[in-house]
Each structure stands twice: as C-alpha cells, then as structure tokens.
Amino acid sequence: MESNESILQVNHLKINFNTYAGTVKAIRDVSFDLKKGETLAIVGESGSGKTVTTRSIMGLLANNAVVAGGDIQFHGKDVLKMSQRELEQLRGAEIAQIFQDPMTSLDPTMRIGRQIAEPLMVHKGVKKDKAMAQALEMMKLVGITDAENRINDYPHQFSGGMRQRIVIAIALINYPEILIADEPTTALDVTIQAQILDLMRELQNKISTSIIFITHDLGVVAGMADRVAVMYAGKIVEYGTVDEIFYNPKHPYTWGLLSSMPTLETNGDELPSIPGTPPDLLDPPKGDAFAPRNSYALKIDTQREPPFFKVSDTHYAATWLLHPDAPKVTPPEQIIARQAKFAKMQQQLTEEERHHKVEEEEEQQ
Amino acid sequence: METKNAKKVLEVSHLKQYFNVGKKDEVRAVDDISFDIYEGETFGLVGESGSGKTTVGRAIIHLYTPTSGSIKFDGQEVIGMKRGPKMKQFRRDMQMIFQDPYASLNPRMKVKDIVAEGIDINHLAKNDEDRSKQVADLLATVGLNRDHASRYPHEFSGGQRQRIGIARALAVQPKFIIADEPISALDVSIQAQVVNLMKQLQRERNLTYLFIAHDLSMVKYISDRIGVLHYGRMLEVGSSDEVYNHPLHDYTRSLLSAVPVPDPEYERTRTQIEYDPKYEDGSKDRELVEIAPHHFVQAAQDEIPMYQERAKKMGLEVL
Numbered sequence: 136m137e138s139n140e141s142i143l144q145v146n147h148l149k150i151n152f153n154t155y156a157g158t159v160k161a162i163r164d165v166s167f168d169l170k171k172g173e174t175l176a177i178v179g180e181s182g183s184g185k186t187v188t189t190r191s192i193m194g195l196l197a198n199n200a201v202v203a204g205g206d207i208q209f210h211g212k213d214v215l216k217m218s219q220r221e222l223e224q225l226r227g228a229e230i231a232q233i234f235q236d237p238m239t240s241l242d243p244t245m246r247i248g249r250q251i252a253e254p255l256m257v258h259k260g261v262k263k264d265k266a267m268a269q270a271l272e273m274m275k276l277v278g279i280t281d282a283e284n285r286i287n288d289y290p291h292q293f294s295g296g297m298r299q300r301i302v303i304a305i306a307l308i309n310y311p312e313i314l315i316a317d318e319p320t321t322a323l324d325v326t327i328q329a330q331i332l333d334l335m336r337e338l339q340n341k342i343s344t345s346i347i348f349i350t351h352d353l354g355v356v357a358g359m360a361d362r363v364a365v366m367y368a369g370k371i372v373e374y375g376t377v378d379e380i381f382y383n384p385k386h387p388y389t390w391g392l393l394s395s396m397p398t399l400e401t402n403g404d405e406l407p408s409i410p411g412t413p414p415d416l417l418d419p420p421k422g423d424a425f426a427p428r429n430s431y432a433l434k435i436d437t438q439r440e441p442p443f444f445k446v447s448d449t450h451y452a453a454t455w456l457l458h459p460d461a462p463k464v465t466p467p468e469q470i471i472a473r474q475a476k477f478a479k480m481q482q483q484l485t486e487e488e489r490h491h492k493v494e495e496e497e498e499q500q
Numbered sequence: 501m502e503t504k505n506a507k508k509v510l511e512v513s514h515l516k517q518y519f520n521v522g523k524k525d526e527v528r529a530v531d532d533i534s535f536d537i538y539e540g541e542t543f544g545l546v547g548e549s550g551s552g553k554t555t556v557g558r559a560i561i562h563l564y565t566p567t568s569g570s571i572k573f574d575g576q577e578v579i580g581m582k583r584g585p586k587m588k589q590f591r592r593d594m595q596m597i598f599q600d601p602y603a604s605l606n607p608r609m610k611v612k613d614i615v616a617e618g619i620d621i622n623h624l625a626k627n628d629e630d631r632s633k634q635v636a637d638l639l640a641t642v643g644l645n646r647d648h649a650s651r652y653p654h655e656f657s658g659g660q661r662q663r664i665g666i667a668r669a670l671a672v673q674p675k676f677i678i679a680d681e682p683i684s685a686l687d688v689s690i691q692a693q694v695v696n697l698m699k700q701l702q703r704e705r706n707l708t709y710l711f712i713a714h715d716l717s718m719v720k721y722i723s724d725r726i727g728v729l730h731y732g733r734m735l736e737v738g739s740s741d742e743v744y745n746h747p748l749h750d751y752t753r754s755l756l757s758a759v760p761v762p763d764p765e766y767e768r769t770r771t772q773i774e775y776d777p778k779y780e781d782g783s784k785d786r787e788l789v790e791i792a793p794h795h796f797v798q799a800a801q802d803e804i805p806m807y808q809e810r811a812k813k814m815g816l817e818v819l
Contacts, residue, residue: 181687324714329760381763391689
C-alpha cells in the first residue's frame with residue numbers, strides 16, 4: 136500500500152494562458168508530491184486550477200498555455216521538458232487518465248474491446264489476439280457483466296456507469312503507475328458512483344497505482360483520499376492527511392467549503408455560504424486571493440501573500456491566521472464540532488500508544 | 501411546516517406519462533404516481549437519472565400532455581386546459597427554474613429583456629419606466645444590481661446566471677415554482693448562496709416549490725417533504741426528516757447508504773446496502789400506503805405488515 140517513496144514531484148509550477156483579454160495566471164506556484172500507492176485528492180471550485188495542474192502532468196496543455204516556471208519530476212525526468220515522442224510513451228502507459236464524462240471520452244464508432252486493447256497494442260506492441268484476450272480479462276476485472284458477449288458492442292449500448300467502467304479498464308490496462316481521475320463520478324448517480332468508487336479502491340489495492348483524484352465533492356474525498364490538497368485561485372491553500380483536513384482544517388476557505396455543504400444532519404434556516412465569487416485570474420488580487428470573500432481576513436491579507444505555516448509534519452496551511460502574532464479567531468460552529476472530534480481521536484490515539492508502551496514494557500519485564 | 505391545515509396547491513393523482521405509446525419502444529417514464537403539495541412548502545423529488553423526476557415536473561407545468569391521470573392546480577384541472585385566460589393565468593402562477601444556467605438563457609438577449617419577457621407577455625408594466633423599475637427591483641431581489649440589466653448572459657458566472665433565471669421566474673409573481681436541479685451545475689460555495697436565496701424568497705413571497713434533484717443532502721436540507729422516485733414510480737413519501745432518518749423502503753435505504761458524507765471516519769465504516777430492482781417487476785399491484793403518520797410507502801396488500809413491523813422497530817407510531 137502506502138510508502139514514503141514519492142514518485143511524482145511538482146515544484147513551484149506556474150502556468151499562464153495567453154488570451155485576447157490578457158494573460159490568465161491559472162496556476163500560481165503549486166508544489167506537491169505524490170507517494171507510491173496513495174490517493175491524493177485535489178479539491179477546489181471550477182477555475183481553481185485543478186484540471187490544468189493534472190493536464191500539465193500529462194503534457195496535455197492547450198496551445199496558448201505557457202509554463203512560466205517550475206518543474207514536474209517523474210522518474211528523475213522533467214515532464215515539462217519532454218518531447219512529444221516521450222510524452223506519447225508516458226501517456227496511457229505510465230500515467231493514465233479518467234475523464235469526467237464517460238460518453239465523450241470514448242470513441243462512439245469503435246467497438247469497446249478494441250478500445251480497451253488499443254493502449255496495449257500501441258504501447259507494448261502486443262499482437263491483436265493477445266491484446267483482445269487481456270482486454271476481456273480487464274472487462275471482467277472492472278465488473279462488466281457478460282463480458283464475452285459484450286466485447287464487440289459499441290459505447291452507446293452501455294449505461295453511464297458501465298461506460299465509466301470501460302474508461303477505467305482502458306486507463307488501467309497497462310497498469311500505470313499514476314492514475315489521474317478528473318471528476319470520474321460527477322456525471323453518475325449516487326448508487327453508481329458508490330460502485331465506481333468501490334471499484335477504484337479495490338483496483339488500487341490490486342495493482343498499487345497512485346491516484347490523483349480531482350473533485351469538488353468533499354463527501355467523495357472523505358471516502359477516497361489518503362491526503363488532500365485544497366486549491367483556490369491557482370494555488371494550494373492547505374494540504375494534509377484526510378483526517379487533518381476534515382477534522383482540523385486551518386484555512387478559512389476550507390472552513391467555508393466544509394460548512395457550506397449540508398450533511399444529512401444539517402438543519403436551520405440558512406446554510407453558511409462563502410460570499411462573492413472567485414477572483415479573476417487575469418488580474419489576481421494583491422495579497423491573499425481569498426481575502427475579499429473571507430470574513431476572517433486580516434489587514435495583512437490584502438497586502439502580502441501568506442506563506443505556508445506548519446501545523447504538523449504532514450499538514451500545512453497558507454493563512455496569516457496561523458502566524459504567532461495573529462489574533463485568535465473562532466471558526467464556524469461546524470468546524471468547532473469537527474475539531475472536537477479530532478481532539479478526541481488524537482487522545483484515543485495517544486492513549487492507545489501509551490497502552491501499547493505499557494504492554495511492551497510489561498512484556499520486557 | 502404544519503401540513504394538516506394547509507391548503508393543497510397541487511394535487512397529482514394517478515399521473516401516467518408514456519412515450520411512444522403503442523409502439524415497440526414504449527417508455528413508461530412516469531407510471532401512476534400520486535402526491536399533493538401544500539401551500540408554502542417545499543416538496544423534494546429525488547431519484548436517479550431515468551427515474552422520471554424531470555418528466556413529472558414537465559408534465560405538471562404543461563410541457564407534456566400526460567397519457568392519463570389528473571393534475572389539479574389551485575383546484576383546477578390542468579390536463580386538457582385550453583388556450584385562453586385560464587391558461588395564461590396558470591402560466592403566470594407556475595414558473596420553472598432550469599438546471600443549466602448556460603443553456604436556459606438566450607445568449608442574444610440582454611438580461612433586462614430576458615427578465616422582462618414575462619412582464620411584456622402578461623402586460624404587467626404600465627410603461628417603459630415601470631418595466632425598467634420592475635426589472636431593477638427583481639435584480640436587486642436576487643442579489644444582482646441594476647447595471648447588470650443591459651449586459652448579455654455570457655458576461656455572467658454560473659451562479660449569477662442562475663440568479664437571472666430566478667429573477668425571470670419571479671417576474672410574473674408566481675405562486676408555485678418548479679426547480680429542476682437548480683444547483684447541480686454550480687460550484688459548492690455558490691450552491692449554498694443560491695439555496696439560501698431560494699429559501700429567503702420562499703419566506704418573503706410565500707412561494708411553494710417543487711424541488712427536483714439528485715443531490716440527496718441538499719434536497720434534505722431544503723425540503724419539508726420528500727418523494728422518492730424509481731423507475732417512474734413513487735416508492736416513499738414523507739417529511740424529509742422521516743424519510744432520511746427512518747427510511748422504510750429498501751430502495752430508499754440503498755439510496756441513502758450511497759450518499760458520500762464529508763466525514764472520513766464515517767466513510768471508513770460505511771456499509772452500502774444493495775438493492776435488487778427485481779422487487780419492482782410489477783408482478784403485484786402496489787400502491788402508496790400510509791404506514792406511519794404522513795409517511796407513505798408503496799406496498800402490496802401482503803407487504804403492509806412487513807413495513808409496519810419495520811416502522812415499529814424504528815420506534816415509529818404505526819397506524
């Protein structure tokens with residue numbers, strides 16, 4: 136499963152788009168790493184740069200995109216400097232992607248068996264018969280019922296959930312090291328979504344792929360992720376383990392996101408919401424981009440961009456509220472409840488450890 | 501929301517909406533459903549894609565001609581209503597907010613003309629000045645400002661467009677609004693804004709909503725009562741707390757167990773309940789039966805004791 140070996144490092148990535156209106160600063164200094172076998176979730180609103188980040192990893196940036204700085208290290212090579220040929224070898228073999236819409240990501244005129252087998256034939260030079268046999272295996276693995284009879288069907292003959300299984304089969308047929316899942320279940324119903332998520336977890340255990348999971352659904356993140364990075368306006372504003380982000384969030388944007396989603400227990404007249412809209416990245420605001428929407432904003436937020444402050448070894452947040460000189464603020468009610476749960480969990484953990492130690496000592500005696 | 505003494509605004513009974521009737525590919529999109537909506541409440545309709553929830557909404561607002569059944573709005577039969585003053589009044593009283601804020605606004609019309617279209621058709625403005633004033637008021641109501649009136653839809657974000665859609669619906673002073681997935685195309689932080697706006701307008705103008713959505717936690721939050729649709733049939737109806745806390749039908753249980761919750765610990769221990777759709781093969785005559793007060797489940801005669809037993813186990817008062 137998880138290990139500490141990181142297989143992908145994104146360092147100080149900056150990406151601009153040249154448009155008629157000017158330069159859009161879509162990614163503004165993003166750094167993260169991906170460890171072997173883990174699931175890293177990137178959450179954020181549309182336009183926050185989640186998709187652009189992963190597209191740059193795949194070398195799939197649009198023509199008007201300019202990499203203004205940074206690098207992406209994969210096996211000691213910078214993906215951003217690779218030639219088209221090298222990128223073609225990378226895509227679909229070592230890094231594969233599942234897209235949001237299963238209908239538009241399949242070729243409507245090609246039989247699905249052939250589509251699943253294609254990456255094998257292209258990347259590994261496997262002969263057609265063998266490739267088709269492996270495609271059949273893969274179809275069974277992702278749970279397509281009656282695979283033998285359906286291998287020659289076309290995409291339109293399948294339901295949305297089945298189509299997404301086909302897309303997953305195509306992505307996984309070469310056992311990629313990294314799987315990028317860009318909103319893979321957003322277009323699906325909850326019951327189908329649950330099946331697809333189960334499938335992804337199960338397959339991850341089987342072939343120990345690392346997954347970068349992009350979504351705006353925090354419920355899905357809670358069930359899938361080992362670590363979470365929260366993006367806002369082209370930057371990562373907070374990252375940590377899934378428990379740290381959900382039970383001990385530090386950034387006001389994360390607070391806002393978590394409390395504006397009603398859970399099945401939420402009642403009351405008004406849902407806490409984040410006022411306003413995300414900033415225009417043609418002209419990013421000075422200081423903290425979230426400041427205009429942030430009811431906890433300090434004066435310094437409008438002047439200087441906050442650096443990352445360390446919360447724990449795995450948890451960092453870019454907000455001035457964590458500065459030692461910052462005033463103490465009370466987070467929203469829902470967040471306090473979450474933090475209480477976190478404190479309880481921590482206490483349990485330390486108690487268990489202490490208990491463990493005592494037991495060990497007893498054993499030694 | 502006290503439903504006992506409230507007035508029924510909408511009564512749907514035995515509504516059937518089939519497509520391609522009599523042909524090989526006949527689709528029974530809505531198959532014999534009945535429900536009532538009371539004045540001032542929000543009725544949530546949940547179901548997966550293909551369950552017929554959008555079709556129900558469209559049949560109610562007279563975009564389809566139902567195969568059979570009856571839809572009464574304010575005591576008046578809607579099905580078969582002829583064009584004329586009655587129809588015009590109905591069209592004013594009932595409005596719709598659509599799912600896709602990008603596709604539902606005409607890109608070639610200015611915001612003020614989009615919002616004022618209903619005002620013009622129904623001659624609600626005395627003169628141009630009055631028209632502009634009404635538009636400005638409507639925009640202010642939904643949290644936009646009067647400068648926005650002379651812009652085109654493409655200049656707005658998704659959340660703002662949805663606000664324009666709401667302003668357009670409000671322009672003719674409706675009593676009843678059908679909101680078909682009004683927030684599913686919006687970002688999380690914007691969803692809460694739009695939901696709050698809808699709730700606020702409901703309080704101020706005593707609106708009644710039919711809220712159609714697949715996002716179960718949002719439906720639970722906004723609705724007073726909920727109906728669960730599956731394969732064109734209504735399987736369970738009750739107050740939203742009842743349906744979510746004490747689901748009686750297997751399908752409702754399965755649906756609720758599939759909702760992802762933003763709580764990692766809960767997610768780790770979550771068990772999903774499987775549902776076997778064979779149960780609804782139509783071999784038995786089933787109808788909605790009131791198991792607990794105001795809590796209905798679709799059941800055949802011989803299944804009623806089973807549901808009553810279930811309700812008892814959950815500590816509900818069984819009828």
